[in-house]
Amino acid sequence: MSLRDVVITGVGAVTPLGVGARTLHERWTAGNSGIRDGEAPCADFDPTDHMSAKQARRADRSTQLAIAAGTEALEDAGWTDGPPYDAELIGCVLGTGIGGISTLESNHDQLRDTGPGSVSPLAIPLMMSNAGSAALSLQHGLRGPVFSVVSACAAGTHAIGTALRMIQHGEAEAMVTGAAEAPLTPLSRACFERMGAISPTGVSRPFDNRRDGFVMGEGAGVLVLESGDAARARGARILGTVRGYGSTGDAHHITAPHSEGRGGARAMQVALGDAGVDPGEIDYVNAHGTSTQLNDRAETRALKTVFGVRAGQIPVSSTKSAIGHLLGAAGAVEAVATCLALRDRVAPPTIGWEEAEEGLDLDYVAGSSRPLVMSNGRSPVALSNSFGFGGHNASLCLEAA
Amino acid sequence: MTTTITPQDVEATVIENLVAFGADESAVVRDATLESIDVDSLDLVELTQVVEETYSIDLDGADFKNIKTVGDIVDLVVARVQG
Numbered sequence: 001m002s003l004r005d006v007v008i009t010g011v012g013a014v015t016p017l018g019v020g021a022r023t024l025h026e027r028w029t030a031g032n033s034g035i036r037d038g039e040a041p042c043a044d045f046d047p048t049d050h051m052s053a054k055q056a057r058r059a060d061r062s063t064q065l066a067i068a069a070g071t072e073a074l075e076d077a078g079w080t081d082g083p084p085y086d087a088e089l090i091g092c093v094l095g096t097g098i099g100g101i102s103t104l105e106s107n108h109d110q111l112r113d114t115g116p117g118s119v120s121p122l123a124i125p126l127m128m129s130n131a132g133s134a135a136l137s138l139q140h141g142l143r144g145p146v147f148s149v150v151s152a153c154a155a156g157t158h159a160i161g162t163a164l165r166m167i168q169h170g171e172a173e174a175m176v177t178g179a180a181e182a183p184l185t186p187l188s189r190a191c192f193e194r195m196g197a198i199s200p201t202g203v204s205r206p207f208d209n210r211r212d213g214f215v216m217g218e219g220a221g222v223l224v225l226e227s228g229d230a231a232r233a234r235g236a237r238i239l240g241t242v243r244g245y246g247s248t249g250d251a252h253h254i255t256a257p258h259s260e261g262r263g264g265a266r267a268m269q270v271a272l273g274d275a276g277v278d279p280g281e282i283d284y285v286n287a288h289g290t291s292t293q294l295n296d297r298a299e300t301r302a303l304k305t306v307f308g309v310r311a312g313q314i315p316v317s318s319t320k321s322a323i324g325h326l327l328g329a330a331g332a333v334e335a336v337a338t339c340l341a342l343r344d345r346v347a348p349p350t351i352g353w354e355e356a357e358e359g360l361d362l363d364y365v366a367g368s369s370r371p372l373v374m375s376n377g378r379s380p381v382a383l384s385n386s387f388g389f390g391g392h393n394a395s396l397c398l399e400a401a
Numbered sequence: 402m403t404t405t406i407t408p409q410d411v412e413a414t415v416i417e418n419l420v421a422f423g424a425d426e427s428a429v430v431r432d433a434t435l436e437s438i439d440v441d442s443l444d445l446v447e448l449t450q451v452v453e454e455t456y457s458i459d460l461d462g463a464d465f466k467n468i469k470t471v472g473d474i475v476d477l478v479v480a481r482v483q484g
Contacts, residue, residue: 052423053423054422054423054424054439055423056423057422057423058443117450117453118450118454120447120450121443121446121447121450122443122447125443
């Protein structure tokens with residue numbers, strides 16, 4: 001059975017660099033950072049700019065971010081007069097790492113301070129991890145496969161991969177997919193700090209010798225994927241193609257990656273095999289690159305396993321150098337960033353990378369962004385990696401239109 | 402000190418909260434049906450929480466069985482407060 005090709009027709013994002021996918025792309029490419037005081041909030045985001053008061057009240061911040069990114073992605077896809085296909089053939093798969101944790105925390109405060117009668121009747125629909133996909137389905141009338149996936153910091157990439165399969169196999173004609181996370185709360189801050197994952201210096205410098213943990217951020221990224229034939233038939237503007245997807249489990253440790261990046265390497269190899277792309281054809285890698293000691297070392301080793309002697313010639317950069325770690329939303333926002341970077345034939349920088357560590361000797365695109373010079377008019381092809389606590393690894397192979 | 406709760410007080414509380422839940426202020430009048438101002442069961446549970454707290458009354462799901470308009474809610478709360 002030959003699988004259908006799947007194209008990206010719209011992207012949307014709300015990130016610490018501002019509202020909008022192009023804002024993310026342009027500001028990261030220009031070397032701007034959205035990190036302030038050791039965290040990366042979406043400071044410009046006002047939910048009432050993007051939804052009714054009622055919709056905002058019925059959404060945790062993570063879902064509000066998803067709604068805003070989703071609206072942008074659908075408009076970007078030209079779905080302004082409603083979805084262009086039978087609503088039963090359009091689904092929504094979103095990812096999240098935690099779900100509505102600020103709702104959980106505020107309701108727990110109410111329970112403790114004033115008893116069970118003061119807990120909000122909206123608490124469950126706001127905090128459930130599937131709230132994001134449910135909200136986009138409701139808002140846009142999407143009646144195909146609708147659910148959310150949860151795999152810590154790999155959730156966004158798993159969501160997109162799952163949506164890809166839905167279209168490839170004909171279960172859907174189009175999918176709205178991506179992820180959202182709003183983890184800047186006292187509890188999640190304390191939890192990640194206690195486990196030593198967060199940078200005590202408040203600096204995100206992936207792959208740099210001085211890296212000391214990640215900077216926590218919030219945001220959402222949403223993509224509209226469509227069957228290539230259907231998108232071309234309706235004359236859609238095509239941003240790129242999702243060529244392939246791979247996902248693996250480490251079966252090694254609950255939080256630490258395998259030291260050689262074994263599972264991560266295999267996720268990339270599976271994605272390449274799925275795409276029918278030779279490792280030699282990869283022009284750019286959007287790394288998971290968290291700025292933690294273990295991830296960046298393991299991911300570098302994984303890249304060397306996959307690309308061999310050519311590993312050092314491929315530009316590898318981390319969006320987290322500009323916006324911190326968006327946890328479950330990271331993979332979705334990074335897929336959006338990768339899609340637009342490929343479209344503009346540019347490798348954005350790993351901001352702040354200055355000091356090499358022994359063995360971490362790839363081309364991390366230090367300093368400033370760099371053009372991707374293509375021979376023979378070929379479209380650039382990239383991998384976008386995500387790895388999550390639990391040993392979840394996922395990789396997407398994307399190609400510019 | 403005992404203060405008298407008037408039907409006008411209750412109506413003001415009900416309207417103020419329905420507007421806070423996202424209903425259109427100009428449409429929230431006594432005769433408006435809940436359906437017409439997009440007030441659903443989740444809004445009613447939230448509103449119940451507020452009026453129970455504000456007026457020290459207890460309401461349950463069965464009380465809302467025949468509620469169709471904003472005025473019905475006001476009348477229910479007023480009857481309970483006075484009862």
